[in-house]
Amino acid sequence: MSAGKRKRTTPLQAAAILAAVLWFGVLILLPIGVIVYKAFENGAGAFLAALVTPEARHAFRLTLIITVASVAVNTLIGLPIAFALARYRLRFKTIVDGLVNLPLAVSPIVAGLMFLLLVGRIGWFGDALEGAGIKIAFALPGMIIATMFVSLPFVVREVVPVLEEVGTEGEEAAATLGAGRLQTFFRVTLPAMRWGLIYGMTLTTARAMGEFGAVMIISGNIIRKTQTVPLHINQALADFDYQGAYSSALVLAAASFVILIVVQTIYQRKKGSENE
Numbered sequence: 001m002s003a004g005k006r007k008r009t010t011p012l013q014a015a016a017i018l019a020a021v022l023w024f025g026v027l028i029l030l031p032i033g034v035i036v037y038k039a040f041e042n043g044a045g046a047f048l049a050a051l052v053t054p055e056a057r058h059a060f061r062l063t064l065i066i067t068v069a070s071v072a073v074n075t076l077i078g079l080p081i082a083f084a085l086a087r088y089r090l091r092f093k094t095i096v097d098g099l100v101n102l103p104l105a106v107s108p109i110v111a112g113l114m115f116l117l118l119v120g121r122i123g124w125f126g127d128a129l130e131g132a133g134i135k136i137a138f139a140l141p142g143m144i145i146a147t148m149f150v151s152l153p154f155v156v157r158e159v160v161p162v163l164e165e166v167g168t169e170g171e172e173a174a175a176t177l178g179a180g181r182l183q184t185f186f187r188v189t190l191p192a193m194r195w196g197l198i199y200g201m202t203l204t205t206a207r208a209m210g211e212f213g214a215v216m217i218i219s220g221n222i223i224r225k226t227q228t229v230p231l232h233i234n235q236a237l238a239d240f241d242y243q244g245a246y247s248s249a250l251v252l253a254a255a256s257f258v259i260l261i262v263v264q265t266i267y268q269r270k271k272g273s274e275n276e
Helices: 011-039 044-051 054-087 093-105 108-119 126-131 140-151 153-166 169-176 181-210 213-219 229-238 242-275
Strands: none
Touching: 011 242, 044 054, 044 242, 054 093, 054 140, 054 153, 054 181, 054 229, 054 242, 093 140, 093 153, 108 126, 108 140, 108 213, 140 181, 140 213, 153 181, 169 181, 181 242, 213 229, 229 242
């Protein structure tokens, strides 16, 4: 068979591809299409008006604050954990690895309840925190902590395989040439793992923006005080404000989609330039 001759697709393969495309359309494209249609059903004016209400503006602002804080802290925490898992023979490595994956296994609502039992008014540390004038439950700090918990694994899970793949040869060579630890990290290690780190931060961002269960429990879902965009959408649906719910949902979904597409595009261009 010549190199330019393509292999024919069998009926079974064609059926499998068609089934995958249809399944993707039902799960992804159809719901997105419905949201877009409902958001603009009453025109662009109604769509924009739903996004500038005091409740919507507060929800988006609060979501932005929580997302930025969660990504920053989880990156600072995730990198040392990733290094420990990838580069050192930890005695309790399996336990640490399991704890990192715990937020993926525990329901977000259960996670929110756990934090509420710890720092709520009737929680273990609630009285002590309240006596010190520190409010965590039903306030911004508790919402950030809950979001950090559910989005913790992504930076670690994306960075660990990259560190294992690149190995330590470059770092050892830099150390041999007299580079310090910080120089080695910023000039050798960070460039080598940058895409894993960027992907991890991107997934953390998307997860933080869309978190609902844990934040709902720890925040108390107070309108214009502790409502993020997902909570605002839920409240709008409960109040039969379908225009507000679909408009905010579309913006939230679009933001996550744009972030992922931008990162993927940059990565593909960078990969193409490196192969040239």
